[in-house]
Amino acid sequence: xxxxxxxxxxxxxxxxxxxxxxxxxxxxxxxxxxxxxxxxxxxxxxxxxxxxxxxxxxxxxxxxxxxxxxxxxxxxxxxxxxxxxxxxxxxxxxxxxxxxxxxxxxxxxxxxxxxxxxxxxxxxxxxxxxxxxxxxxxxxxxxxxxxxxxxxxxxxxxxxxxxxxxxxxxxxxxxxxxxxxxxxxxxxxxxxxxxxxxxxxxxxxxxxxxxxxxxxxxxxxxxxxxxxxxxxxxxxxxxxxxxxxxxxxxxxxxxxxxxxxxxxxxxxxxxxxxxxxxxxxxxxxxxxxxxxxxxxxxxxxxxxxxxxxxxxxxxxxxxxxxxxxx
Numbered sequence: 001x002x003x004x005x006x007x008x009x010x011x012x013x014x015x016x017x018x019x020x021x022x023x024x025x026x027x028x029x030x031x032x033x034x035x036x037x038x039x040x041x042x043x044x045x046x047x048x049x050x051x052x053x054x055x056x057x058x059x060x061x062x063x064x065x066x067x068x069x070x071x072x073x074x075x076x077x078x079x080x081x082x083x084x085x086x087x088x089x090x091x092x093x094x095x096x097x098x099x100x101x102x103x104x105x106x107x108x109x110x111x112x113x114x115x116x117x118x119x120x121x122x123x124x125x126x127x128x129x130x131x132x133x134x135x136x137x138x139x140x141x142x143x144x145x146x147x148x149x150x151x152x153x154x155x156x157x158x159x160x161x162x163x164x165x166x167x168x169x170x171x172x173x174x175x176x177x178x179x180x181x182x183x184x185x186x187x188x189x190x191x192x193x194x195x196x197x198x199x200x201x202x203x204x205x206x207x208x209x210x211x212x213x214x215x216x217x218x219x220x221x222x223x224x225x226x227x228x229x230x231x232x233x234x235x236x237x238x239x240x241x242x243x244x245x246x247x248x249x250x251x252x253x254x255x256x257x258x259x260x261x262x263x264x265x266x267x268x269x270x271x272x273x274x275x276x277x278x279x280x281x282x283x284x285x286x287x288x289x290x291x292x293x294x295x296x297x298x299x300x301x302x303x304x305x306x307x308x309x310x311x312x313x314x315x316x317x318x319x320x321x322x323x324x325x326x
Contacts, residue, residue: 001068001233001237002025002026002027002028002065002066002068002069003020003025003026003027003068003069003070003071003233004028004030004061004062004065004071005017005027005028005030005070005071005073006030006070006072006074007030007036007072007074007075007115008028008030008031008036008041008045008071008073009029009031009036009037009038009041010031010035010036010037010073011171011179011180011183011222012073012115012168012222013029013031013036013073013074014040014041014179015174016071016073016225017041017042017045018042018175018226019223019226019227019229019230020071020230020233021045023230025230025233028046028048028061028065028067029041029045029048030052030058030061030074031047031049031050031074032050032052032074033049035183040179046065048061051096052072052074052092052096052097052099053091053096054099055099055102058099058100058103059106062103062104062107062109063107067107067109068109069110069112069236069237070100070109070111070112070113071113071229071233072097072100072113072114072115073115074096075093075096075145076088076092076093076141077117077141078141079119079139079142081141082140082141083139083140086140089140090144090147093141093145094144094147097114097148097151097152098151101151101152101155101161104161105155105161110160110162110240111161111163111237112152112155112156112162112163112164112236113163113164113229113232113233113236114149114163114165114166116145116146116148116149116166116167116168117141117142118167118168118170118218118249118286118288119137119139119141120135120137120142120145120146120167121133121135121286122136122142122283123136123281123283124283127285128251128287128288128289129247129286129287129288129289130289130291131167131245131247131289148165149165149245152165153165153243153245156241157243160240161241162237162239162240162241162242162243163236163244164232164235164236164244164245165245165246166228166229166232166248167246167247167248167288168220168248168249169217169219169248169249169250169286169287170186170187170217170218170220171219171221171222171225172187172188172221172222172305172309173221173223173303173307173308173309173311173312174222174312174315175222175223175226175311176311176315177311177315177318178315178318179315180311180312180314180316180319181312181315182319187217187256187259188308189316191259191260191263192263192267192313192316192323194271195263195264195267195269195271195323196320196322196323200272200274201260201263201274202274203256203257203260203274203276204256204276204277204279205275205276205277205282207278208278208284208285209284210284212255212257212258214255214256214257215255215283215284216253216255216256216284216286217253217254217285217286217287218249218250218251218252218253218286219249219250219254219308220248220249220301221301221302221303221307221311223302224248224250224302224303225248227299228246228248228293228297228299231297231298231299232244232246232297244296246292246293246297247289248288248290248293249288249290249301250288251287251288251289251291252287253285253287257273259305259309260273262305262306263309263313266309266313268325269325
């Protein structure tokens with residue numbers, strides 16, 4: 001199999017490329033490099049620079065590299081930005097997917113893995129979020145991911161394309177320091193940034209109906225996430241016309257305060273957090289049920305939260321050596 005990995009030069013994408021090639025699959029990266037880093041693409045893996053909106057280039061790439069499966073990770077993913085630029089997000093995330101699927105079905109590529117998000121659930125009022133939990137996204141970003149799932153599933157039903165929609169929970173960690181997340185949009189790098197600036201980490205609200213009053217989330221190591229993509233891709237290969245919708249999480253909740261305490265312990269800092277007002281739209285608890293993926297793919301997360309923080313910190317210090325504790 002040869003897998004085209006869109007967004008394969010990004011944080012998650014480079015880990016998926018790594019997992020695919022280590023599993024013996026061939027990979028081709030397709031990325032517009034708006035946030036991806038070309039130097040992260042492994043030697044020997046072709047890189048095609050382009051947008052998923054460019055249907056002609058997508059079609060040429062599928063043909064020239066004899067692609068037999070696609071993992072679609074390329075997307076805009078900042079929730080706040082999506083609120084301010086909804087048309088941009090719908091164009092990039094939904095229209096880009098439509099153009100890609102058009103080329104994929106025309107080329108009769110048999111398998112398609114779609115990068116979705118727990119953002120499709122919005123503010124679920126359940127202890128564990130299953131794949132049957134009603135979807136009510138709170139942002140244009142979440143809406144585009146849900147619309148993407150609909151488009152992928154409908155295309156599969158109409159054409160026989162085998163499809164999987166993978167709903168990521170909170171991704172953290174790195175396989176190695178040079179592959180660490182360079183963005184500061186998620187909790188772990190946001191705490192790292194505050195510590196590096198000699199500022200207290202921030203907790204957005206401590207009056208939620210949770211054991212310590214702070215929001216509870218499910219965190220997944222990016223290496224586990226990448227290996228789930230390999231498992232999904234191989235499941236589609238062996239089941240033509242099949243469709244999967246799967247949560248990717250650990251099924252364990254960790255509060256914001258617990259995460260900050262762990263970051264302080266791992267990094268050697270001892271900086272208590274400060275509490276600021278709640279952010280609009282933050283649900284109290286979002287924790288995955290990981291039962292279906294265990295049954296469907298025989299997959300289970302291997303790494304814990306400390307592994308995520310430790311590996312992420314090594315990558316952060318590589319980019320910000322002033323942050324290291326002597």
